[in-house]
Amino acid sequence: MQTAKKPFSYYLLAGFFGLFVLFLYGSMFAVFILSLQGPEGSLTFPMKGFSFYWLGQVFQQQRVGNFVDAFWRSLFLGLLVSIITVTISVMSGLAFRDRFKGSTALFYLAISSLIVPSILISLGIGIVFSLLDLSNDWYTSALGGHLTWSLPFAFLIMLGIFGRFNPAYEEAARDLGASEMTTFWQVVFPLIASSVIGVGLLGFTLSYDEFTRTSLISGETNTLPLEIFGMTTNVTSPALYALGTLTTLFSFGLIAISIFAIQLLSDRQTKPKQ
Numbered sequence: 001m002q003t004a005k006k007p008f009s010y011y012l013l014a015g016f017f018g019l020f021v022l023f024l025y026g027s028m029f030a031v032f033i034l035s036l037q038g039p040e041g042s043l044t045f046p047m048k049g050f051s052f053y054w055l056g057q058v059f060q061q062q063r064v065g066n067f068v069d070a071f072w073r074s075l076f077l078g079l080l081v082s083i084i085t086v087t088i089s090v091m092s093g094l095a096f097r098d099r100f101k102g103s104t105a106l107f108y109l110a111i112s113s114l115i116v117p118s119i120l121i122s123l124g125i126g127i128v129f130s131l132l133d134l135s136n137d138w139y140t141s142a143l144g145g146h147l148t149w150s151l152p153f154a155f156l157i158m159l160g161i162f163g164r165f166n167p168a169y170e171e172a173a174r175d176l177g178a179s180e181m182t183t184f185w186q187v188v189f190p191l192i193a194s195s196v197i198g199v200g201l202l203g204f205t206l207s208y209d210e211f212t213r214t215s216l217i218s219g220e221t222n223t224l225p226l227e228i229f230g231m232t233t234n235v236t237s238p239a240l241y242a243l244g245t246l247t248t249l250f251s252f253g254l255i256a257i258s259i260f261a262i263q264l265l266s267d268r269q270t271k272p273k274q
Contacts, residue, residue, distance in 0.1 A: 028248065035241035043238065054242035067243055070227035077142055077223065078208040084143075085150045085203030086196055093158030097165075110155055113148040121148050122216040129217065142223070145213040150203040157202070161195045190269060194262040201258045205251070 034041070038049025058067050092110070096103060113121055122145050129141045169191065173183040189196075211225040218226060228243065 028244075031241045031244045032248075035238055035245040037238050041238045043241075054238040055246065057237070057239045058242050058246055067224070067227065067239075070222050070224040071247075073221065074208050074224040077139065077146065078204040080139075080143060081146045081150055081207035082200045082204040084147060085154045086200045088151060089154035089158045089199055090192075090196065092155050093162040096159055097162050111152040114152045118149070118212040119216070121145065122213045126216045141217040142214055145217050146207040146210055149210060149213055150206045153206070154199045154203055157195070157199055161192055165192070190265070193265045197258050197261055197265075201254065204254070208251075 030045075033047065034043070034045070035054055036050055036052065037047050037054065038051045039053050041048045041054065096107070125141055125145050125148075129144075165188075169187050170183050173187045178186065209225060210223075211229065214223055214226060222230060224247070228240065232240065
């Protein structure tokens with residue numbers, strides 16, 4: 001059987017898609033390659049040797065700043081943002097399943113921070129915490145700034161999830177005598193668990209990479225994005241590229257763990273009980 005010949009437009013669009021992928025990931029692969037240079041490596045091509053020297057240098061004290069301490073700050077803050085984002089978004093999604101007085105105004109208020117320029121939000125949070133004499137408590141102010149970014153997205157996602165949720169499962173559980181709490185944990189939560197993991201990963205990612213909303217509220221304590229930005233003016237070695245490689249691998253690791261957890265939950269739901 002002779003296959004139909006593909007039109008010229010197919011090859012044109014395929015070529016365009018290839019260029020698009022190259023544009024998205026070409027710079028990332030360039031960073032990966034340049035981070036694997038020898039001790040005499042520089043910031044540009046051609047490469048000078050091949051080794052893992054600069055990957056190890058990331059964990060050493062730099063001339064100015066410290067990658068390791070900044071990473072742990074960003075990791076702790078990201079985990080905190082992720083937990084709070086999941087908790088509040090799930091509760092909000094449950095609340096907005098039914099219409100209540102003022103729900104429309106509350107909805108637009110909840111997503112308004114996506115419209116306001118992020119630099120203004122961070123400036124406002126910084127002023128408020130300064131007036132409350134909490135300017136030294138950078139975790140609290142940074143947490144507030146990051147939640148104004150992660151919560152609206154998570155809230156919108158949860159609205160979509162619960163909008164498609166079939167209430168018949170809950171009604172059946174209540175008919176069998178289950179309480180509201182039991183119904184949620186034994187029926188509702190297992191069905192939305194994969195979405196909850198995705199929302200948690202989203203909240204962590206938005207916090208871990210956030211720069212603008214942190215710049216005016218972190219004080220003298222830098223998160224990893226701020227530390228990288230501050231060191232671009234004085235670190236002229238492939239250590240910056242090595243950091244990019246390691247953080248990218250870390251991000252892919254989180255995604256892999258999340259996919260594994262989602263698959264595990266899916267298998268448990270589909271596996272017949274003995």
